[in-house]
Amino acid sequence: MSTLNPAAHLTDAHAAEHGHAHHEIGFVKKYIFSTDHKIIGIQFLMTTLLMLLVGGSLALAVRWQLAFPWREMPIIGRMLFSAQGGAISPEFYTMLFTMHATVMIFLVIIPILAGAFGNFLIPLQIGADDMAFPTLNMLSYWFMWPAIAFFGSSFFVEGGASAAGWTNYPTLSALKQAAPGSGNGQTLWLFGVTFVGVSSMMGSVNYMTTIINMRAPGMTLFRMPMTIWGMFITAILQAFALPVLTAAGFMMLFDRMLGTSFFVPGGLVVNNAPETIGGGQTLLWQHLFWFYSHPAVYIMILPAMGMTSDIISTFSRKPLFGYRPMVYSMAAIAGLGFIVWGHHMFISGMNPALGMTFMVSTMMIALPSAVKTFNWLGTMWGGNIQFTTPMINAIAFVSMFVIGGLSGIFMAAVPVDIYIHDTYFIVAHFHYVLFGATLFGVFGAIHFWFPKMFGRMMSENLGKLHFVLTFIGFNVTFFPMHLLGVAGFPRRLADPYHYPYMSHLLSLNQVMTYGAILMGVSQLLIIGNFFCSIFWGKKVGRNPWNSNSLEWTAPSPPGHGNFDILPIVYRGPYEYSSPLVEEDFLPQTKFIPTEDRHADPYADPH
Amino acid sequence: MNRFWCFFFSGAAAIAVLFSAIGPSYGWWFPGASFSPLGAQIDDLFYLILVITSVTFIGVHIVLGYILWQYGSGKPRRASFLHGSHALEVVWSIVPAGVLLFIALYQMDVWARYRVKSNFDPAAVAHPVAEVTARQFEWRIRYPAPGKTLQDKPQPDDLYTVNDLHVPVGKPVLIKLRSEDVLHSFFLPHLRVKQDAVPGLSIPVWFQADKAQVYDLVCAELCGWGHYKMRGQLTAQRAEEYKAYLDELSQTQFDDGVAAKKNDE
Known part of the structure; x- marks a missing residue:
């Protein structure tokens, strides 16, 4: 690091030099209602990790019921379900899986990627001193809390939490009499989704503006790290898809509270209540919901793909293979992501001709995913692989994403989907993508950027132990779900075993539940590692991984305003093992007089 | 390591x-x-x-x-400096x-x-065997009277059962699938048939059971707290058994408890 070699934290000098009035910020302003993107990012991270525990506990309760249906839950059963003798009631079971998915999707996966890592990394990786709209950024974090309050309190209202699945299909969700959870719990659910939507939207606007306008000198679009590309494309997806969900949510609220009937046809007799009046269409909700929620699937993976690309390139000590094809395939995923929503509705009764078109577009979206996978392998090929904790998590991302991607082909094929739709095959598929890929990517990213966040390292040994146990627990839990799905085991059944053709699947489900318990318990390791390392981890300098991108030229942790010296970018972020330098990395900011500055190593090398 | x-x-x-x-x-x-x-x-x-x-x-x-x-x-080695391959x-x-x-x-x-x-079997389309109406948490089945054709509106001589759909074996049959309250899904795992029952729509579903036996009928779309127990069955029968079943159903249903019995019995 020749151009950037400041002796120590020069933050204050830097601030003074730029004429910032660097007044003392109080504790509340600094750590709670902070407008600093790094603090907001860490707030998002802590909150979403807490929510991960909540969502995981809900999942363990689901697994308990599937392994030991109607049996008393050990230890906490008597406290929670005394009326049922400590066992889960069927209506509570429907709330469990609904809220598990709700928490995991809206309060964990989306905000941990865009909120936590997006916030922390975007200004640092593009060389900006903060987000374009710091106050909006703060609000985007605080708008999550009403959502958490709504979702959390919905368990305590009469009838309990929403029980219509996270997809919230009417008429089950639209009519109060349709299910115990369709009372006020459902209304609170819709409020909650509205708030996370607003939170995401504020983030999205901010990220797009920041990435477009605030890049450091020399940071052209095609010199941005893949993480930034992932965040950028995700922000665009959110901006275009989210309004549809928010609008649909309001239509549903109107149906529930103001007596409209967007989604409720007339003449229905639900739970012996008087006939419904109106001329709505239940399928309309499915179209609107999936028009958001399918792009949302990519919102839940693209940033993780970007971070994984960074990690793989760093620890292979080798340039990212096919940078431009990687960017283009991300863009292709985003574009195609808007015209595949119908594959969630193959058997919903929509026009069968739509089934065919959506099948073709869905098959095509597998293509950029395949290209990305091959490029990750290409990046590692010929590298000098260092098996750090971030790297093994990133390799797991690739390996698990292959499973999740390939299983997607089964359900993209409409005739096969007739059979496997709404079975555990689907559950296996999206857990391989969302946990197997995204969450392992997130675990890798936590270990990778932790030194930048806190200036200390996480324990490598604990990190590896956590990885191995989580990986084993994850696969024991989720891989057998493919076979369950092929056996015709439907989702969302509290007790499937009274059907003769499924009764023999109980023992397999018990094994899976043991896997889930192992996976749940192993998370204690990362929690312990995370918090202990904040205080007692090994102190590190600016660039502990010998990585190239801009965040590693800032102090660890970066002070207010991030960079003590304005970074100037001379090249892309993946110039590992470049012949220009002796060491095996070449930071984006390092000036080399002999270098051909106009050469574009990422142009297609014919 | x-x-x-x-x-x-x-x-x-x-x-x-x-x-x-x-x-x-x-x-x-x-x-x-x-x-x-x-x-x-x-x-x-x-x-x-x-x-x-x-x-x-x-x-x-x-x-x-x-x-x-x-x-x-x-082993210490330097990675190859390679950016990709067109x-x-x-x-x-x-x-x-x-x-x-x-x-x-x-x-x-x-x-x-x-x-x-347009690809359905014309005979099956012309004479649907039954209308299946899903509701929380059962399958209500309406057959036309023997010899008659199923009408959209219920007829006085229609035959009704719950959770037990009988069809003739070995030929394509068509049912009309409706829902009375929320979404359900008509799932016959052994025949690989699945179709959502949508409130407000009547959806034709055809299938063919080639073996005379009882098949499981499962609800595959979340329909409320009792979703798991919305269990029905499909009985595929040879033509004469099927006819006998419908006749018996008709007799039972329209038995007023008086006419069938003579005073001296």
Whole structure:
């Protein structure tokens, strides 16, 4: 690091030099209602990790019921379900899986990627001193809390939490009499989704503006790290898809509270209540919901793909293979992501001709995913692989994403989907993508950027132990779900075993539940590692991984305003093992007089 | 220690393949061969995709294992300074695109046979066997009176049962699927048939059961707290048994408790 070699934290000098009035910020302003993107990012991270525990506990309760249906839950059963003798009631079971998915999707996966890592990394990786709209950024974090309050309190209202699945299909969700959870719990659910939507939207606007306008000198679009590309494309997806969900949510609220009937046809007799009046269409909700929620699937993976690309390139000590094809395939995923929503509705009764078109577009979206996978392998090929904790998590991302991607082909094929739709095959598929890929990517990213966040390292040994146990627990839990799905085991059944053709699947489900318990318990390791390392981890300098991108030229942790010296970018972020330098990395900011500055190593090398 | 990760990831992939291979012998696979022509075609398509995806999965993991073995040995070496390969990108874009497009186009036919009404058996369309109305948490079945055709509106001589649908064996039959309250899904796992029952719509569903036996009927779309127990059955019967069943149903239903019995009995 020749151009950037400041002796120590020069933050204050830097601030003074730029004429910032660097007044003392109080504790509340600094750590709670902070407008600093790094603090907001860490707030998002802590909150979403807490929510991960909540969502995981809900999942363990689901697994308990599937392994030991109607049996008393050990230890906490008597406290929670005394009326049922400590066992889960069927209506509570429907709330469990609904809220598990709700928490995991809206309060964990989306905000941990865009909120936590997006916030922390975007200004640092593009060389900006903060987000374009710091106050909006703060609000985007605080708008999550009403959502958490709504979702959390919905368990305590009469009838309990929403029980219509996270997809919230009417008429089950639209009519109060349709299910115990369709009372006020459902209304609170819709409020909650509205708030996370607003939170995401504020983030999205901010990220797009920041990435477009605030890049450091020399940071052209095609010199941005893949993480930034992932965040950028995700922000665009959110901006275009989210309004549809928010609008649909309001239509549903109107149906529930103001007596409209967007989604409720007339003449229905639900739970012996008087006939419904109106001329709505239940399928309309499915179209609107999936028009958001399918792009949302990519919102839940693209940033993780970007971070994984960074990690793989760093620890292979080798340039990212096919940078431009990687960017283009991300863009292709985003574009195609808007015209595949119908594959969630193959058997919903929509026009069968739509089934065919959506099948073709869905098959095509597998293509950029395949290209990305091959490029990750290409990046590692010929590298000098260092098996750090971030790297093994990133390799797991690739390996698990292959499973999740390939299983997607089964359900993209409409005739096969007739059979496997709404079975555990689907559950296996999206857990391989969302946990197997995204969450392992997130675990890798936590270990990778932790030194930048806190200036200390996480324990490598604990990190590896956590990885191995989580990986084993994850696969024991989720891989057998493919076979369950092929056996015709439907989702969302509290007790499937009274059907003769499924009764023999109980023992397999018990094994899976043991896997889930192992996976749940192993998370204690990362929690312990995370918090202990904040205080007692090994102190590190600016660039502990010998990585190239801009965040590693800032102090660890970066002070207010991030960079003590304005970074100037001379090249892309993946110039590992470049012949220009002796060491095996070449930071984006390092000036080399002999270098051909106009050469574009990422142009297609014919 | 470095080789450990090569064995770890390759081993995991190998165990996954092995597990899938032995799963069927424990019954963790299709609930028996399909007893319907369409179901058999769906199974064939499933196996076709299974072969393609298995080859891809195993191939990718062999490459991954090799990379981890070869380039993760921990021996000091300098990585090759390589940014990509245009030729490789073209190859690994076009080959999967071709395979995926082939899969998509190859499936169209079966889908059209299953869902596009003009492909349905005309006799089955002209005389639907029954109207199945799903409600929380049961299947209500309405047959037309023997010899009559099912009307959209209930008729005075229609026959009703709950949770037990009888159909003639060995020929395509069509039911009209409705819902009285919320979404449900009509799922016959052994025949590979599934169709959502949508409030406000009447959806024609055809299937053919080739073996005279009782099949499970499962609700596959979340419909409320009792979703798990919304269990029905489908009984496929030979023509004469089916007719006898409907006659008996008719007699039972219209038995006023008086006319059938003589005073001296």
